[in-house]
Amino acid sequence: VYVARPDSHIFGQSVDIVRKKLGANLARVKPVDADLVMAVPDSSNPAALGYSHEAGIPFDMGFIRNHYVGRTFIEPDQHIRDFGVKIKLNPSRTAIEGKRIILIDDSIVRGTTARKIVKMLRRCNAKEIHFRISCPPIINSCHYGIDTPNREKLIAHNLDVDEMREYLGVDSLAFQSIDGLADATGKGKEQFCLGCFNNDYPTLTPKEFDSGKVRRRMVDTSMEAYESAQFSVNP
The missing domain is CATH 1.10.287 (Helix Hairpins)
Known part of the structure; x- marks a missing residue:
């Protein structure tokens, strides 16, 4: 969903193709009328392309990413994360202004970064913002190496979808289902650890x-x- 390179293969599956399937599935089960599909670059690009192709809505690079800035969600301090978002992503006003936008991201962890990104779009006069997340809500921490915070800091642990929508300041918000996630891989749910999504850890x-x-x-x-x-x- 996030960490792997899109040109890699995991369990015999192309990461790029699986992410495109995740986006296409969101377009089928969580459709919305809009003018433009955008990604939060870079890991969300394939899912956004999949959504765009399935929905028949144009895709554009509404954000230009500074590739010399690392991942923001794993930074230890909120002020550093906020600053990281500002220098990492630059919105393209010409692509955004007056548009009904479907914004695709791979996940929401704390929600603070997503909220900053939405504010960027609002400042560029986006007409509507519809947020679509290519993985299920992250309600618990990962205990196997992914640096996620304790669950009290996870937005999906504390708020339901409508409360998250209000906090983020978007017109609509929808997540991938666990079944949709598994279907995109072509493998059964039992093949994966889903503990951060459903609290069912293998150990x-x-x-x-x-x-x-x-x-x-x-x-x-x-x-x-x-x-x-x-x-x-x-x-």
Whole structure:
């Protein structure tokens, strides 16, 4: 959805093609009348192209990205993230002004970056802004290496879709479903970790580990092994 390069392959699937399928699926299940499809570059470009092609709405590069600026959502401080957005993305007023815009992004984490981007579009006099997100709402942290904040800082953990729409200042907001995400990959949901979307992690989370579940499981396993050994020794 976000981290992988679009020209790479994961589990035999082209990342670029899967992202285009995600965008096309959003166009089918979350359609809206608009004049222009835009991406939050760069990782959202394929999804925006997929949406544009499926909906028959023109695509344009409404944002010009500074490629010498890194990822903003993993910066440790909100002031740094805000400044990063300002120098990372420059809106094209000629593409935006007076247009009903469908804005495609790969995900929303805290929501602060997305809100800044929407304000940029408003300052360029966008007529309408319809936000479409190519992955499901992120309601929980990742415990396997993606640097997402604790869930109390995740906008989708705290707000429903309509509340998020109001906070972001957009005319409509819609997310990809988990089924839609899986369908785009051509694989079943059971093939992926979906913990950040549905709280169903494949292993114990750090909180569960600290709560003693592991220790209880080890004790239960040890007792089963002991009883099994006793049974085999004493016919």
